[in-house]
Amino acid sequence: MWIGEALVDSPRGAWLGIALSWARTAFLSLAAVGIGATVDALIGATAGAGSAGLPGTAGWGTPSLITALAVVLGAVCGGFAEAVPGRVQGAEERHWRQRVLRRAILGLRSGGKPAGTRVGHPTGRPGGPTGEGALVDAATTGVEKTANYRAGFLGPTLASFTSPLVVLIVWAIFIDVRSALLLAGFVALVPVVIVLVGKWLRKPNHEYRRKETAAANQYLEMLEGLGTTKVLGAAPAARDRFAESARAAMRELGTLLGRNQLMIIVNDGVFGLLMTGAAIVLVLTALAGGQLSAGAAFAGVLLTVLLNEPIDRLGRTFYVGLAGRARRDQLEELIGAEQDAPETQPSFGRDRPASPPALELRDLSVSIRGGTILDRVSLRIPSGSRVALVGPSGAGKTTLLRAIAGLTETTPGANTTGEILADGEPTTPAALRNLVSIVAQHPGILSTTIADNLRLVAPDASDEQLRGALDRAHLLDEVDAMPNQLDEPVGDRGAFLSGGQRRRLAIARAFLRERPIVLLDEPTADLDRRTEALVRESLEEVTEGRTVVQIAHRLDTTADADLIVVVSAGRIAATGTPEELRASRGYYAEAFRNDAFRASNTGEDRR
């Protein structure tokens, strides 16, 4: 419920806006009382002024002066209160966009897809909410609507729902306590109705957002795959599929808008009319009974306008709130239950990392949407060791590497049991993410400049520090030869760079991150010999003194490993040194022989 979120998790700065709104309402309420007092003074309502009339009615000068002052102060506070959400929204957008980006960059999937996207996987529906289109949608519209919801809806709505209490306090002090209590009953009903209506609208709202995102996602992917679709003659089918999902989204929107409209009519009727009617009847009765002066009654009528603010706001912003809330939920799901770990300050490649902790996986199981991917894996990774994960395709190597990287929870539908210990202490996914650097076969490269890609992990690094990291990754000479050097655009996801350059850029990032554990997901695959040698050289440097866990498809890359871990059907089938496993019968020995056989037969030279 948004009220809970507004109370405990409002964006930073939102409370200033709420306090300013309360101040605005207090001043405007006092202005209403001042107007009443002025009226009393003007019509010379001295009868009963002492008991039921408003204070300060001896002359009209003072109350009208106070009124003017209260109006000005109310307007100033209101103006500042209006300005707060704009400032908060900027910060919120930055925060959410960074989380989405980090989520995209952390993706270790093949093809550089963001984590959670399975290309060609039976459960990875193209166009589903975990596709790349969804990520683009999340980083743009999703972030904008979420920030708008958190900055422009949560605080202001909480303010307008609590402001009537301020009005009622003024009412009780200056007009009449009994009627203030009666009206408080109406005001207290408003949140109850909001909760009920919110529940009623939640399902169609979520359904609509899901279908809207799926349609947007499909559209983006249709554009991206336009060439292939045309070549395959599949354009009409793709178009029909998109049209159908757009129609489904529109149908849900119709249901949602219908319910929303009904809610506005009911609210306006029940609260707008009933509460205003009750307030007016109360003040007029008191006026007729002589308990209130004409000025006090007039002030009561004016205060009723302020009491109606939550209803007005509800009509105007409920839909925005629903949309934002659904978008926020979608983002949370996409990003995963990621806790922003307090990152230790990167040392920008100057220092050696702290000694790597020894890791221990205990009975670690991972299931994704009910399917078991890793099954009670237990493994010790000593500090500073080099571990190679080998095994047939689909065995679970990447899933294991992602678990060690603390990334499993960012995969939608994933569930983990068991634990990972660091130096004997239980650890959390966020703490694990803080311990590792990843260099993947298809590193996540932003479509911006070399410097931006490096500053992603070290926002405060100087140009010199970036150049130092590039130098250690053996990429500096090539960057220096580019027309704009550090500011050279790298093209769409690094399209202007070669495969080897992209990987060395990722290694430079790992230098800047300076984490004690380096995870390698086949970073030397598919490179020609010369480039492979360059990447290897950089890797040797970045892995020095660190624990290394690498996925290896080519077994010749495992020769210097301290420990080989054979993964098969989600379990650990064997562990040992390369020599031990080569000497025994099993996957490693057989695959090694096959590799050697292939190399000798093809005279493999990938130049």
Ligand SMILES: Nc1ncnc2c1ncn2[C@@H]1O[C@H](COP(=O)(O)OP(=O)(O)OP(=O)(O)O)[C@@H](O)[C@H]1O
């Ligand atoms: N996000 C996901 N959703 C559904 N299933 C998944 C997901 N990620 C992995 N899997 C499944 O888990 C199993 C193990 O996959 P994983 O990528 O870990 O294997 P791998 O050993 O790294 O394979 P490869 O060597 O081909 O990369 C596969 O059956 C895969 O389809």
